Every structure is written in structure tokens, then in C-alpha cells.
Amino acid sequence: MTELTCIVCPVGCRLKVDEENGYAVKGNTCKRGEVYGKNELQNPTRVLTTTVAIEGGTHGRCPVRTNGAIPKSKIFEAMDVLKKLRLTAPVRCGEVVLKNILGTGIDVIATRDM
Numbered sequence: 513m514t515e516l517t518c519i520v521c522p523v524g525c526r527l528k529v530d531e532e533n534g535y536a537v538k539g540n541t542c543k544r545g546e547v548y549g550k551n552e553l554q555n556p557t558r559v560l561t562t563t564v565a566i567e568g569g570t571h572g573r574c575p576v577r578t579n580g581a582i583p584k585s586k587i588f589e590a591m592d593v594l595k596k597l598r599l600t601a602p603v604r605c606g607e608v609v610l611k612n613i614l615g616t617g618i619d620v621i622a623t624r625d626m
């Protein structure tokens with residue numbers, strides 16, 4: 513049995529996930545918590561939110577995020593890729609700035625106009 517806190521919403525329910533019983537989840541107050549608990553033990557993923565360097569913008573860095581969750585095990589590798597990325601203004605909010613990061617099928621998008 514593994515105990516963890518659900519991070520899907522600010523309520524932060526305490527979950528118990530039973531690995532020996534089909535990853536049965538207890539302590540969740542909604543279906544999203546059950547899905548989170550199962551995934552967190554079997555294939556944890558995260559949406560990556562960070563900034564990347566941009567030239568010609570009003571600021572030196574542009575806020576970005578992945579447009580879906582990527583495997584948690586690839587977060588540091590993805591950060592290394594984004595550290596090397598250099599954007600050039602103008603960039604529009606929602607614009608894809610990097611396609612298919614690390615072959616995950618997930619794109620990185622800008623989260624503000626620059």
C-alpha cells in the first residue's frame with residue numbers, strides 16, 4: 513500500500529493505492545483522483561512548465577509549457593533540451609515552439625505573447 517497526496521486539484525486528498533490489488537485507490541473523492549493514483553504508481557506523468565530564452569522580446573525569457581503530460585522520468589532530459597532552445601520574437605501565446613519533445617508526441621507551446 514502506498515500513500516500519496518492527489519495533486520490534480522487544490523483539495524489535496526490523501527490517497528492509498530494498493531499495488532497488490534490491481535492498484536485499487538482509496539481516499540479519493542472523485543474519479544480524477546482514482547486515475548491519478550493508478551497512473552502515479554504505474555506511469556507517472558507531468559505537464560512541464562518553464563521558460564526558454566528569447567531574442568527580440570520585451571523580456572529575455574518566454575514562458576512555455578508542454579501541451580500534455582510527459583513521463584516524469586523524462587522531465588530532466590526535457591529541461592536540458594529546453595535550456596538549449598533559443599526563440600526569436602514575435603511568438604504568440606499557444607504557438608508551438610518545439611514539436612514532439614523527446615519523441616513523446618507532446619509539443620511545447622508558448623504561454624504568452626512575446
Ligand code: SF4
Nearest residue numbers: 518521524525542545
Ligand atoms: S481526488 Fe478529486 S477532489 Fe481529491 S484532490 Fe484529487 S482531484 Fe481533487
